[in-house]
Amino acid sequence: MTCRKDDSHPLDQLYKACGRYPGGIEALAGRLGISKGALYSKLRQQVATHRIGYCDELSQILHILEDAGVVGWQETLAALVQRHGFLLVSMPAAGASDATDFTRSICKAVKEQAQAIDTLATALSDGAISDVEFLSIEREIHAAMTSLASLRERSRALYQRSRLGFGVAAV
Template sequence: MNVADAAYAVVHDYPGGSESLAPRLGMSAAILRNKVNPNNTTHHLTLAEADRLTGITGDLRIAHALAGAHGAVVMPLGDAEDASDMAVLEVIAGLWSRSGSLGTEVHGALADNVLTGVELGRIRSAAYALQAQVLGLINRLEAMAEPQGAGDDR
């Protein structure tokens, strides 16, 4: 999905659509609809508006589309609110599970010496899920870390 289509979908899929989002962005619903209409050549969503739209909706499709257009991915960092030993253990157990899923997908895809696009898609999904789990672990550990210099014995 390209960025223009993603912006259109974010607005139109939001409960209440442009009617409910536009006032929160400081514009009329008609202007917002024009800004996210991929066929409109006179009104354009600014980066600041796209940022606010993403923040209000919590919908990352615009960021995903932009990253995808440049060969990258966007991954949420995960919730660091629960930064206890048990929460970290839970994330590590998830990492083991995701690692196994990735290995299973790669093994299954290569078993017949032919890698299909569908198989590659499953491998990619498993790899991204593993990466998200690693980012979640780092996020929780960062929340637990002492301030720089406190207890640092290096």
């Protein structure tokens, strides 16, 4: 029996990501040191006797999928945080920069926000949002949030350097 997957359910997202692991779920089970049957059971919502523990197994599985370059591995996290009313935004590294680079980051964040708002306004012009428009809105808003997260991390790095007596010249 095949069960329909729900893209908003973290376990279904994890199941799909694990299936994209090189060699599939069977190879991932071997990497985790468990039988393929046990992993299949843990990845299915309908099996009450097997559950994935967050601290150990879920985190380990996600690290393995990320290290293997599995496309969409982070969708599990996105579904999990969305289920609880939050958004997932990757945290770009702050990196070293000067005042000019910091200013460019501010401008980029403003530009990304403006593009997201423009995309949304254009989509709403006919009173409805199509599938294509929705995907574009999602992309633009995610880009805006990511640029703001980058700006936040740069600000955090500057704050930490400032506390140590260094200035903006080497953020």
